[in-house]
Amino acid sequence: MLKTLKFLAYTVAAAVIVVLIVTLLTPVQNGWRYLIHGGLNYPGRLGPLNDEELRWAKIAWRYFQNNTQPSTGLVNAQDNYPNTSPWQIGDTLVALTAARQLGLMEQQEFDQRLSKILTTLNRLPLTPPGVPNLLYDTVKGTPITPDHQPYPTGWAVRDIARLMLGLHMAASYSPEYASFIEKVILRWNFCSIVTPDGQLQNAHAQQKQWRKQVESDVGFGSYSTSVFELWGFRPAPMEKIPFKNAIINGIQIAFSAEDPRVSGVPVVVESTPYLLDGLEFSWKFPAPTGATVSLQYQRAQAIYQVQESRWQLDKLLTARADFARTEAPWLVHGSIFANGYPWNTLADDGTYRPDLALLSTRAIFGLWVLWDTPFTDALMQLGRWHNDEQRGWFEGRYENGGGHNRAFSLTTNAMVLESLFYKSNYGALIRKSPETGYLDAQMKDVFNWPNHCLPQERAHLPKAGGQ
Incomplete structure (x- = not known):
């Protein structure tokens, strides 16, 4: 005993x-x-998700579970509203990759979801120039106008870049699908998107013609440049995008030199493109020169610092990004600087709406994970409550009164998942150039090139593109 x-x-x-x-x-x-995992090379909050953060990820994924259309695999841009854009399809692919890597689904479900989306993308009707349309019906997978009429309306370079990023990320983390992913890119005609001198172009339909404009937004233009470089294009360096500087609380903020009175499009500086550039490239990849790297990083730091300074000086928690609403105006630009004024809040038509200034959920998550500071701690103290466990993360909290904006959008929930994936991944989500694959193999036969002004064609045919 x-x-x-x-x-x-x-x-x-x-x-x-x-x-x-x-x-x-x-x-x-x-x-x-x-x-x-390279933690010393990347800023912010890095490491395994704790129980609360894993719960946040599950809430964000709930939005995608609720809003996936079984007929196409596409996800509604807003809760229960059946349209989407190439940007939001890119967000969907990023969210899907993040959810799989965070263990929110098994491989069988991932395969079913990704396969359905790729099938849709490889059949997706394009605009007459061979470019994805601005909007699509998520049930039918057909081009639509903003008022849901069945017509192509144009394209936005930033949207196409976001879709290209989502495709690249899916191929990087799930290389067994790479050939199907590259077939999507092979369908598109880039001759109207990238000019012979590397300018990235938007377009919209006007009197049965396509009116093209060079992408002039400093933030989204720079982000688009990085993504096109990732796929082997050589767009014009982002330093060539004309810009001016505004001084807010002693901090320089770069903005587009376009005059909104002439273009009719608001000139807006918000957090989103700088946050995505940090999450995906850490503001330094795949930029070709050290000067570009420095400029990307400096501008992102300024975007962070100016919002922190407003909290320090004016005692106003600030996290600015575009956001959706459940009533008119349906889309609002929550800006750091817009149309000549700091902290301007504009409806999509440019109307001044200071009453709608928002503490944005998507901006909170990106700022929180990229900068580990008392300011971002304070943001998350409020931001952690911007959710409904059955529906996902809603857009945010109004600065005027603190009420909730309970619109639920794909882009905000994708940002939550991508930010948490960055943390779990110990930093930047894109760390290497694409490997030689199906696309390169197809382009070896110069006699069967599709004449879509792909990078391989441009290298051998200097006159190709934009003609």
Whole structure:
């Protein structure tokens, strides 16, 4: 009996010692994991998700579960509203990759979802120039106008870039699907998107013609440039995008030199493109020169610092981004600077709406994960409550009075998932150039080129593109 008791005592003591050793070594193990994954190279909050953060990810994924159309695999841009854009299809692919990597679904579900989307994309009706349309019906997968009429209306470079990024990310983390993904790119005609001198062009239908304009937004233009470089294009350097500087609280904020009175389009500076550039490229990849890297980083730092300064000086928590609403105006630009004024809030038609200034959920998550500071801690103290467990994360909280904007959008929930994926991934989500694959193999036969002004064609045919 005594021997038995001694044996049990030794066993318990040994178990306690093992637990203590594991407990003591856990920070060391986490530290090694941090270093192995390149934590020193990337800013912000890095490491495994805790229980609360994993719950946040599950809430964001709920939006996609609720809004996926089984006929196409596409996801509604807003809760229960059946349209989407190439930008939001890109968001969907990013969210799908993040959800799989975070363990929110099994491989079988991932395969079913991705396969359905790729099937739709490989059949997606394009505009007459061979470019994805601005909007699509998520049930039918057909081009539509903003008022849901069945006509193509044009394209936006930033939207196409976002879709290209989502496709690249899916191929990077799930390379077994790469050939199907590259077939999507091979369908598109880039001759109208990228001019011979590398300018990126938007277009809209006007009197049965396509009116084209060079992308002039400093933030989204720079982001689009990075994505096109990722796929092998050589767009004009982002330093060539004409810009001016505004001074807000002593901080320089770059904005487009376009005159909104002439173009009819608001000139808006908001957080989103700078946050995505940080999450995906850490503001330095795949930029070709150190000067470009520095400029990307400097502008992103300014976007962060100016919002932090408003909190420090005016005691106003600030996280600005575009957002959706459940009533008119349906889309609002929550800006750092817009149409000549700081902290301007504009309806999509350019109407001044200071009453709608919003503490944006999507901006909160991006700022929080990229900058580990007391300011972003304060943002998340409120932002963590911007959700409904059955529907996802809603758009945010109004600065005027603190009421909730309970519109639910695909882009906001994708940003939540991407931000948490960045943390779990120990930094930038895109770290390498695409490997040679199906697209390169198809382009080896110069006699069967599609004449779509793809990078390989441009290298051999200097006159190709934009003609």
